[in-house]
Amino acid sequence: MSTMTIHKSLLDGAIVAKRNLIKIKRVPDLLVFSTMSPIMFILLFAYVFGSAINVPGLSYREFLIPGIFAQTVIFGATITGAGLADDIQKGIIDRFRSLPMARSAVLVGRTTSDVLNNVLVIFIMSLTGLAVGWRIRSSFFEAAAGFLLLLLFAYAISWIMAWVGLIVPSPEVVNNASFMIIFPLTFIANTFVPTNGFPPVLRAIANWNPVSSVTQAARQLFGNTSAKYPPPKDWSLQHPVIYTLAWVALLLAVFIPLSVRQYKRAASR
Amino acid sequence: MGDVIRATGLVKNYGNLRALDGLDLAVPEGTVLAVLGPNGAGKTTAVRILATLLQSDGGSAEVAGFDVASQPGKVREHIGLSGQYAAVDEYLTGFENLDMVGRLYGLGKRRSRERAHELLERFTLTDAADRTVKTYSGGMRRRLDLAGALVAQPPVLFLDEPTTGLDPRSRTDMWEVIVELVKAGSTLLLTTQYLEEADRLADDILVIDHGREIAHGTADDLKAQVGGxxxxxxxxxxxxxxxxxxxxxxxxxxxxxxxxxxxxxxxxxxxxxxxxxxxxxxxxxxxxxxxxxxxxRPTLDDVFLTLTGHAAEVEPAADAKAKGKGKGTKSAPAEFEETAAR
Missing domain, CATH: 3.30.70.100 (Alpha-Beta Plaits)
Structure with a gap:
């Protein structure tokens, strides 16, 4: 690929991302709902479950917030799938595909604008978290790394969702299907409660679930950990940053080519 | 003058359904070919293959001198496509839609803006330029969609049923626009279900059914065959x-x-x-x-009745498959029967 084509790919991706961001501006309900539910989650868990769940040496709210961050950015990734399915249904993908633009642009633009959407959502949630007693106890750079890792993980999930959005018949299916998968995925993990009390099989699944590792990594990077509550002995949670990055690399390596291939074929259905 | 669009023996299958069954067509430079046929005849499938949106299962096609299968990128630089489902973004304004298409064609920032304004004016959408497309009427969306196809002034245009579903007034407006395009020298392939439309706009008419040619000629040729x-x-x-x-x-x-x-x-x-x-x-x-x-005047139904011995039957299932979504069906409409004194 020459520098000229790379330049055109990036430019086309940026043009499509800008278009998606305009939509967020024009349909603010979308953003309102994608932030309302995590805020609700924070409040419900902090005050309802938080009163019964005991994390040794740490306030439950500090334990909780990184978990909710992880869950929320993963849900945020579903916008990618729903958005693409919607574009196919409305015929806009046909327009894009008939233009002499980079083949990757629609997907790159979509996943990029969803990262920006997630940035905004995390910002709002951080404020809510601070209001209920969450604190960052690490350095600025560690905290920034924590946010970056969450966004990177969400970006990888976006590419799964892009592929899903291109194979399903309508945007509603993306929402329903992702709900069915993301809920168990984010609950069978250390996001809301410590996994020590889980039945053995479930505990093994939870401890090797990448959602647990990204959550554990975020907790460490924000300083929301306690010496009285060390992470489980599993390698995935002893090295959460590396384990998470490995998952990100794997997901991107698999789903970028799959999605691009599906995009080229999308209109033939 | 050579053929700007040429297809030989195009075949496309959707499962057991044969959407195109060895279709040949040719459009010389600066002329208009109307592909006429009922829903499900294979019109949209043919356009999608020629516009590089779909790969054929057999046969070959060239557009503007480039092979659609092996050089799709080159083909895309020379074509404009306007479909029957207005492919515009309803959350963007009319201006933003055209500006975006210009940028994606690689026109650059300034030229894209200028071109968007020119086209909005030409399609009498200037007043609605800064309104989101959500607020547009069906006719306005269709005009904007056509404007989108013209942004880069491509020499070859594909218009897939440009007037289906439009009210008579919007349809007449659309015809005027198309006639102007042709005068300006574009090579155009349009599909339609209306004989009258093909008659008004095309130099050459290809009647297809079940993915095959069933008649080919000028409007006068066909009428002579069908009866006047x-x-x-x-x-x-x-x-x-x-x-x-x-x-x-x-x-x-x-x-x-x-x-x-x-x-x-x-x-x-x-x-x-x-x-x-x-x-x-x-x-x-x-x-x-x-x-x-x-x-x-003879309608598409008359043409079909004469040429095939059966009426222009409508196959919603095949049609929905070919276009990726179900839509209301329509056969030759009564409004094209010219009615004199009542």
Whole structure:
């Protein structure tokens, strides 16, 4: 690929991302709902479950917030799938595909604008978290790394969702299907409660679930950990940053080519 | 002049359904080919293959000198596509839509803006330029979609059923725009279900059914095959039917058909309105009460009936498959039967 084509790919991706961001501006309900539910989650868990769940040496709210961050950015990734399915249904993908633009642009633009959407959502949630007693106890750079890792993980999930959005018949299916998968995925993990009390099989699944590792990594990077509550002995949670990055690399390596291939074929259905 | 669009033996299957079954077509530079056929005939499939949106299962096609299968990128630089489902983003304004398309064609920031404004003005959308497309009427969306196809002034245009679903006024507007494009030298392939539309806009008409050519020629050629206009008269009393038939037979170009129970007499004619006037004059002179009278041009149904022996049947299932979504079906519409004095 020459520098000229790379330049055109990036430019086309940026043009499509800008278009998606305009939509967020024009349909603010979308953003309102994608932030309302995590805020609700924070409040419900902090005050309802938080009163019964005991994390040794740490306030439950500090334990909780990184978990909710992880869950929320993963849900945020579903916008990618729903958005693409919607574009196919409305015929806009046909327009894009008939233009002499980079083949990757629609997907790159979509996943990029969803990262920006997630940035905004995390910002709002951080404020809510601070209001209920969450604190960052690490350095600025560690905290920034924590946010970056969450966004990177969400970006990888976006590419799964892009592929899903291109194979399903309508945007509603993306929402329903992702709900069915993301809920168990984010609950069978250390996001809301410590996994020590889980039945053995479930505990093994939870401890090797990448959602647990990204959550554990975020907790460490924000300083929301306690010496009285060390992470489980599993390698995935002893090295959460590396384990998470490995998952990100794997997901991107698999789903970028799959999605691009599906995009080229999308209109033939 | 060479053929700007040429396809040979195109085949496309959707599962067991053969959407295209060895279709050939050619469009010389600067001319208009209308691909005419009912829903499910394979029109959209053919356009999608030529516009590089779909790969054929057999045959080959060249557009602007480039092979659609092996050089799709080159083809895309030379074509504009406007589909029957206006492919515009309803959350963007009209201006933003065209500006975005310009940028994606690689026109650059300034040129894209200028071009967007030019096109909005040309399609009388300037007043709506800064409104989101959500607020546009069907006709406005379709005009914006066509404008999108023209952003980079491509030499080859594909218009897939540009007027399907439009009200008569918007349809006439759209025809005017298309006629202008052709005058400006574009090579155009348009699909339609309306013989009248093909007649108005095209140099050459290809009639297809079940993915195959069933007739090919100018509008006049087809009409000669189908038979020309017909005068239809409905008389007021049963007693007058025989007398009216005699009068019309004298003016007719062939045998008259009488429907006794509706008291309707249909006569194939040559000479259009003049013959109609003469018929009315003679009927009036005989004191025959006329309830309804019409001059009908051949419709797509007539073409099909003559060429295939069956009516232009509608296959919603095949159609939905070919286009990726189900939509209301339509056969040759009554509004194109030209009705004179009532």
């Amino acid at each position: 206009e017909r005068v239809e008269v409905v008389v007021g009393s049963n007693a007058d039917v025989a007398a009216a038939k005699t009068i019309l037979s004298e003016l007719a170009d062939g045998a008259c058909v009488v429907e006794e129970h509706t008291r309707r007499i249909t006569a194939p004619v040559k000479g259009g309105a003049g013959v109609l006037m003469e018929a009315l004059r003679r009927l009036d002179a005989e004191g025959i009460e006329v309830l309804d009278v019409a001059l009908r």
